[in-house]
Amino acid sequence: MTSQPLALIAELTHRCPLSCGYCSNPLELERASAELPTEIWTRVFAEAADLGVLHAHFTGGEPMSRRDLSELIGAASRAGLYTNLITSGVTLDDRALGALIDAGVDHVQLSFQDSEPATADAIGGYRGGHARKLAAAARVTAAGLPLTANFVVHQSNLHHINEMLSLGDDIGASRIEIAHVQYHGWALKNRARLMPTFAQLEAATAAVEAARERLRGRVVIDYVIPDYFASRPKACMGGWGQRIINVSPGGLAMPCHAAMSLPGLTFPSVRDRSLADIWNNSEVFQLFRAPAFAPESCRGCERLEIDFGGCRCQAHALTGDATRADPVCELAPDHGLIAAALGETASDTVIPRRMTARD
Amino acid sequence: MIHIDSIPKLKQGVKFRFDRARDAWILLAPERLFMPDEVAVEVLKRVDGVRNVTAIVDELAAAFNAPREEIESDVLGMLEDLSRKGAVSA
Numbered sequence: 001m002t003s004q005p006l007a008l009i010a011e012l013t014h015r016c017p018l019s020c021g022y023c024s025n026p027l028e029l030e031r032a033s034a035e036l037p038t039e040i041w042t043r044v045f046a047e048a049a050d051l052g053v054l055h056a057h058f059t060g061g062e063p064m065s066r067r068d069l070s071e072l073i074g075a076a077s078r079a080g081l082y083t084n085l086i087t088s089g090v091t092l093d094d095r096a097l098g099a100l101i102d103a104g105v106d107h108v109q110l111s112f113q114d115s116e117p118a119t120a121d122a123i124g125g126y127r128g129g130h131a132r133k134l135a136a137a138a139r140v141t142a143a144g145l146p147l148t149a150n151f152v153v154h155q156s157n158l159h160h161i162n163e164m165l166s167l168g169d170d171i172g173a174s175r176i177e178i179a180h181v182q183y184h185g186w187a188l189k190n191r192a193r194l195m196p197t198f199a200q201l202e203a204a205t206a207a208v209e210a211a212r213e214r215l216r217g218r219v220v221i222d223y224v225i226p227d228y229f230a231s232r233p234k235a236c237m238g239g240w241g242q243r244i245i246n247v248s249p250g251g252l253a254m255p256c257h258a259a260m261s262l263p264g265l266t267f268p269s270v271r272d273r274s275l276a277d278i279w280n281n282s283e284v285f286q287l288f289r290a291p292a293f294a295p296e297s298c299r300g301c302e303r304l305e306i307d308f309g310g311c312r313c314q315a316h317a318l319t320g321d322a323t324r325a326d327p328v329c330e331l332a333p334d335h336g337l338i339a340a341a342l343g344e345t346a347s348d349t350v351i352p353r354r355m356t357a358r359d
Numbered sequence: 360m361i362h363i364d365s366i367p368k369l370k371q372g373v374k375f376r377f378d379r380a381r382d383a384w385i386l387l388a389p390e391r392l393f394m395p396d397e398v399a400v401e402v403l404k405r406v407d408g409v410r411n412v413t414a415i416v417d418e419l420a421a422a423f424n425a426p427r428e429e430i431e432s433d434v435l436g437m438l439e440d441l442s443r444k445g446a447v448s449a
Contacts, residue, residue: 004380004381050380052378052381054378054392055387055390082374082387084389106389107389107390144371145371175445216443217443219445220444220445
């Protein structure tokens with residue numbers, strides 16, 4: 001029997017006032033005119049709850065670019081879903097927050113590009129953005145809402161890791177996420193300018209360990225290292241089609257936000273199919289679902305039930321074949337590609353994400 | 360550290376509820392899900408920000424007719440674990 005999904009990732013829009021060069025959105029961004037209307041999202045939240053989904057993550061792009069955001073949060077909340085708003089916070093003023101609280105938002109995650117305002121604003125491409133985020137954080141905690149501070153780290157801001165951890169604590173976050181960039185979407189394009197050195201990674205890991213001790217019982221710290229430095233791959237989204245449904249701004253349902261990068265797949269749309277039908281019967285959700293699917297070189301491996309052979313999108317991005325073992329795995333036939341990527345020299349500048357990717 | 364006089368409560372944003380889809384009690388927290396076992400469910404039903412650990416242990420010992428010392432160490436261990444994971448504070 002197919003397992004029940006745990007989380008719905010609602011990518012409400014690809015619009016965003018920021019232009020971070022490590023954005024996990026696909027290179028081909030969906031336009032506002034193609035976005036799902038309020039009533040379809042409302043149906044999707046109800047269907048998700050019926051299917052067993054517990055958490056709804058509102059993300060984008062910048063979910064606050066949707067004028068009906070509080071209406072959507074309200075619909076998800078009424079359906080019984082735990083609502084998590086993942087935002088840059090640059091437009092989270094008192095009025096917007098008040099509407100979200102009235103709608104029943106359960107948790108807010110604010111992204112930070114650095115601890116230093118100048119570099120943070122440069123990375124996000126938004127002058128004054130960092131100051132606005134700090135103000136948003138203060139509003140969230142003053143309202144009694146739980147706050148996660150998310151710091152995306154890479155080679156040019158990792159030397160501020162201690163300051164980031166302190167900032168997260170200072171603004172009253174109950175959870176801090178230190179997330180190394182993962183190399184999908186725009187980040188893959190900018191990989192050589194983002195990838196940390198091994199020494200940077202080790203120092204960051206030590207800083208996180210020390211902060212966990214220091215902040216124990218007060219702040220939970222989640223730490224995600226770049227796959228490229230791991231010896232074993234991660235279970236792709238907890239397993240392809242096992243835990244997560246990602247719905248794109250235009251309504252395409254995918255097992256993962258990066259799945260659009262896989263060629264030749266036709267994604268089912270929530271516009272014309274129910275979420276249950278998509279989860280249980282669609283070709284795409286079954287395509288790489290364990291146990292029916294396993295990369296050939298992984299068969300017989302004792303870790304197959306743990307990681308299912310890793311990330312399909314990473315396998316495709318690095319080897320050109322989505323069915324191969326994730327090259328991150330030391331046992332994978334293509335593991336040499338990881339060493340090659342870690343040895344790349346940086347190109348000139350990070351390319352900021354923008355709506356027209358093709359030029 | 361959680362001790363016998365602590366008054367545990369669920370942290371902001373943490374919800375303990377019965378999930379009909381799974382026919383089980385669940386603890387929902389920001390980006391986290393806990394599936395408490397039967398003992399933990401009985402403890403969590405009594406975590407209300409009013410009762411202290413001693414009161415919770417007394418109730419459980421009476422309800423399940425089990426040795427008090429054993430229950431106390433289970434309850435303290437479980438609450439300490441959830442406190443480290445950010446689901447419970449005292």
